[in-house]
Amino acid sequence: MIKLRKGPQPAVLSRNGEPWKAEYQQALAAGKRRSDIPARYRHPEIKEAVRAESFDKCLYCETKISHAQFGDVEHIVPISAKPEDVVTWENLGYVCQVCNNKKRDYWDESCPLLNPYHEDPNDHILFLGPWVMHRPGDERGRVTARRLHLNRSALMERRKERLDRIAALLDEIALMPPGPAKTAMLEYLREETSKSTEYSGAASALVSIYLHDGMNGGAASTHLTRPSAEAALSPSAVDSGC
Numbered sequence: 001m002i003k004l005r006k007g008p009q010p011a012v013l014s015r016n017g018e019p020w021k022a023e024y025q026q027a028l029a030a031g032k033r034r035s036d037i038p039a040r041y042r043h044p045e046i047k048e049a050v051r052a053e054s055f056d057k058c059l060y061c062e063t064k065i066s067h068a069q070f071g072d073v074e075h076i077v078p079i080s081a082k083p084e085d086v087v088t089w090e091n092l093g094y095v096c097q098v099c100n101n102k103k104r105d106y107w108d109e110s111c112p113l114l115n116p117y118h119e120d121p122n123d124h125i126l127f128l129g130p131w132v133m134h135r136p137g138d139e140r141g142r143v144t145a146r147r148l149h150l151n152r153s154a155l156m157e158r159r160k161e162r163l164d165r166i167a168a169l170l171d172e173i174a175l176m177p178p179g180p181a182k183t184a185m186l187e188y189l190r191e192e193t194s195k196s197t198e199y200s201g202a203a204s205a206l207v208s209i210y211l212h213d214g215m216n217g218g219a220a221s222t223h224l225t226r227p228s229a230e231a232a233l234s235p236s237a238v239d240s241g242c
């Protein structure tokens, strides 16, 4: 999970949001089941917009959702809790089917799941290698990781594969002398850990730890501070580390 920024509301939602919301509320009042009410929020324009703003990834687990799969338009606050937000743009995101099934209608006003559009998940969770852990004492981080099963075996395995590739790159860079080739490799590493890449939260955390702590001999206690791959990849940090 990484911090995301909400893009502009799709035109189709600007035009139809109010009537769609009224339609939904009237259907509920008439006793219709949710599954029998048209899911206007799944309109292709809306789905494309939420997909693009989360870089083709599930907003919770950061798995890339391929065209062969069906990413879901997610209500961050479930409509069972807030039906009035059925087509509220700020309440819509893009998720994989696994996270969607794990989350279901979970809602606890006093302990909501992390919302990467409203807050930086790094303030609540840590990436320790392939493992996602809540920051000590952080109940929302703990509940989010647990509810969404963010350490499910398939995810752990894929994150580990990704981190193995990053670690190999870091090894290669560390052994290179300063110069254009090293600069180019660092740029490649920066791209490999950018937000658009799969599991970039775990990948950028590894780069931060490696360059700040591993190569610079820092203390393990920095695991408790928020990592910043961008800072770790700055020329000064890299030159002193490598």
Ligand SMILES: [Zn+2]
Pocket (backbone or CB within 6 Å): 058, 059, 060, 061, 062, 063, 095, 096, 097, 098, 099, 100
């Ligand atoms: Zn997911």
